[in-house]
Amino acid sequence: MKRGLKGIIGLMGFFMMSPSVAELIILASPPEHDTYYDEMQRGIIDFQINYAKKIIKNGDEVLVLSTKTLFPEYADALGSNRVMIAPMSDIWMRDFTLVNPDDPVMFRYTAAGQGGGKEGQIQADDVQDTFYQVVKKAGLHFKSSELLDDGGNFVSDYAGNGVISSKFLQDNQLTEKQARKKLKALLGVKHIAFIEADEQGGLEHADGVVSFIGPNTLAINAYPEDPQYAAQLKADLMAQLPEVKLVEITTPYDGSQIYDKRFGSACGLYINMLVTKKRIYLPQFGIPQDKLALQQVRAVTSKDVIPVSSSQVCHMGGGVRCMSLQLRGENARKLLDYAKKVSDKKQATSGDLMK
Structure with a gap:
């Protein structure tokens, strides 16, 4: 009983967060029916869970859009209230979602994001549409543009x-x-x-x-x-x-290990940091220059600078910023409300099955 009450209180606290103080950062689990990420799945999940824990610990909030298969692992690590079954077709949420958390705009995702060419544009449109269907159901407000970016x-x-x-x-x-x-x-x-x-x-x-x-x-x-x-x-x-x-x-770029030559490497690129109103999540690569990069960024900002290990995924061409969608204000509340409805519906269905 105590465990159940604790879970309810935690759930209420999460959905009553104040987006004026906290940033809502949305991540996407590796897709289920795409072998492209099979070799990297363990590294992606470990990176995202560690990153999400840093986000929560430092006062921002996180929501993982997950496949049904991976839901239990993310839920066990972060709490089921921070995971929603809403599979995305790719993990790089920065690119095919919304820019500018204060006044969001959805550009048309480019073919380059899916390898280029006509086939790449078809895939890019499909990837973006999967996300669009979720935010449409959630009632998020944003501008749409046919401009490619x-x-x-x-x-x-x-x-x-x-x-x-x-x-x-x-x-x-x-x-x-x-x-x-x-x-x-x-x-x-x-x-x-x-x-x-x-x-x-x-x-x-x-x-x-x-x-x-x-x-x-x-x-x-x-x-x-x-x-x-x-x-x-x-x-x-x-x-x-x-x-x-x-x-x-400092930029100790390391292109010695690249997962896909079309996308290069982000190893050593501290510049791919995630910046919120009060915090900066700074990539770290397990190299001597990590300490210098932290010092350099902290010297020019009053924001909290939080180190985030990115060595598991940087050779794929991205990391902290690339995997993150940021939402604030009404849109953050709307997506959290929608996540709660999905969670409530899932629990109700599970309850009916157990009767």
Whole structure:
């Protein structure tokens, strides 16, 4: 009886969270009927559970969209109230969901996210539709756009500044002037900087190069091995975001182990951090530079900086930010309410079967 009461109290506390204080971070378990992640499934699950525990411990909240098969493992580790059976078709929630938690927009997920080409675009649309069906049922509010872009290719301080790679221009066949006008109207930003990705071809996401750690403060990778690119990156950012302070973060990039050559590696990329209003979840790779990266980020922010081990998944091309959808305010409440309804329905069905 005590155990049951404790579970009810915990459930109430979770669904009564205040999104004004906490960020709701949504993760997706590996898909069930896709062999692509079979070799990495154990590493993905271990990473997500460890990451989710860090999120909860530090005052934010988490919801895992899981397959039915994996539900028990996530529920045992995090509590059943933090897991909803709503299988996604991919794990990289940043890319095919919503950008900007304060005023969400759903771009059309690009073919590059699924390997490229016409077949890649068909798959990308299917992946995004699976997510769309869930948020439609949950009643989330957001803008939709036919403009092609992955969530990983939009980085913002949510205070008027944004960065996006020039791949956006190519995908949508727009000039900088045309794209800037469309993005300002759609996203409500005042300043947009277009940058060249550090690796051409593939995803070309801005969040592998830069990260806003607060209003008007932009962290960028260090490129000691490519001073020409580094100089051009800084020049482009300073010209297009003149009020923004640039902070260089150590970047011991390691491409020695890559799971899929189409997507490269995120090992050593501390820039792929997840930034919330009060916290920064910083990737760690089990290397000596981890400590320096923590020091560098903590030196330029008053936010809590929380280290998160990412060595299990970084060679797949992403990690902390790439796997995370962020929601705030009414949308966070709506998704939590929907998760509770799904949970209540599941419990009621289980109860009927036991009679």
